[in-house]
Amino acid sequence: MAKYTWDEQRYKRYLREGRGQGEGKNYKPWIKVQDFPSKGWSTKAPGWKSNRLHHFMSQLELQYFYLLEWSDVVIDIREQYPLLDFSETEKISEELGIKYPTDRETGFPIVSTTDFLITVLSNGNKVNIARTVKPSTELDKRRVIEKFEIERRYWAARNINWGIVTEKEIPLTMVKNVEWLHDAHQLVSTCRSDIQELTYVTAVLKERLSERIKPTHEILRELDHQMKLEKGTSLYVLKHLIAQKQIIVDMSKELKIGQIVVEEVIVNPQYGVMTS
CATH class of the missing domain: 3.40.1350.10 (Trna Endonuclease; Chain: A, domain 1)
Incomplete structure (x- = not known):
């Protein structure tokens, strides 16, 4: 070399x-x-x-x-x-x-x-x-x-x-959280879901999270099943919403899938065109 x-x-x-x-x-x-x-x-x-x-x-x-x-x-x-x-x-x-x-x-x-x-x-x-x-x-x-x-x-x-x-x-917990979210900042088509479908999933997920009826991980699992999505699609959308600060969570705590608590859902009708 x-x-x-x-x-x-x-x-x-x-x-x-x-x-x-x-x-x-x-x-x-x-x-x-x-x-x-x-x-x-x-x-x-x-x-x-x-x-x-x-x-x-x-x-x-x-x-x-x-x-x-x-x-x-x-x-x-x-x-x-x-x-x-x-x-x-x-x-x-x-x-x-x-x-x-x-x-x-x-x-x-x-x-x-x-x-x-x-x-x-x-x-x-x-x-x-x-x-x-x-x-x-x-x-x-x-x-x-x-x-x-x-x-x-x-x-x-x-x-x-x-x-x-x-x-x-440097608070390492926050660093690890941002790193975990980083690739979901912008929605990208997957092999089974295009941008149009992901945008719709985003709207549905925000609505269900705002109802605060069930734990977040249960909402994600049900949404994947009900909409016949590839496993993990709803989680990907959730990461996108957190990265775009359309969903507020405590970033000082480790974002574990079964323990994510949504503190606030930000209303924004342009689900597919979010800016931080």
């Missing part, structure tokens, strides 16, 4: 490819999973808010991403965001009296990245915040802290709030 080398040629290619540029579905992360095919844990995941694939270099990044997906105030998520102004980051390093990171073989300056540049709605305005995700055990390493200080000053110069997120700030 070819060894990864960072040099001016690769840097210019990334710029030509539009990496680190754009917003929403048009954003391209500076670092992609395929750039480091043999380097540890990495993965990609589709985004609810962005309608594109996101690239993550650690499990902690993925977990934090799920929390951002669930948040009502987050409207865009840009991962592996580059600090492209070399002159500025190198100047910050010089001021701090620390060595700026360079490639060991080529000596070419490495483009520092912030794990997440997040756009949130605050008092009706779009505001960007920057977050770096790191295990708490890494925070006692001098070199890690030096790199973080470069990031902090870079974003401070742009009046952008920067912070560190560790595993201590």
Whole structure:
């Protein structure tokens, strides 16, 4: 497998490819999973808010991403965001009296990245915040802290709030719940049910859940049987409704099929065109 080398040629290619540029579905992360095919844990995941694939270099990044997906105030998520102004980051390093990171073989300056540049709605305005995700055990390493200080000053110069997120700030139960719901955010035709049928099932399921007569798992089982649906279809629709926040549940508790308690059913006549 070819060894990864960072040099001016690769840097210019990334710029030509539009990496680190754009917003929403048009954003391209500076670092992609395929750039480091043999380097540890990495993965990609589709985004609810962005309608594109996101690239993550650690499990902690993925977990934090799920929390951002669930948040009502987050409207865009840009991962592996580059600090492209070399002159500025190198100047910050010089001021701090620390060595700026360079490639060991080529000596070419490495483009520092912030794990997440997040756009949130605050008092009706779009505001960007920057977050770096790191295990708490890494925070006692001098070199890690030096790199973080470069990031902090870079974003401070742009009046952008920067912070560190560790595993201590990530509620795993909520993360697992969002992960469980994630592939049901948009209804997709199955081998036995098309969108039209799934939309109808959505309406019926919401009506039955709002009656609060039977436990949720019994409603799901009966609906599959009565409508001659493939087993699990009603559960899929339920996950969709929770993901779209048309059905309110306690996300701080593990969503076990036999224990899901519906707290509220949101009335929305456009069952097939729901937005979070």
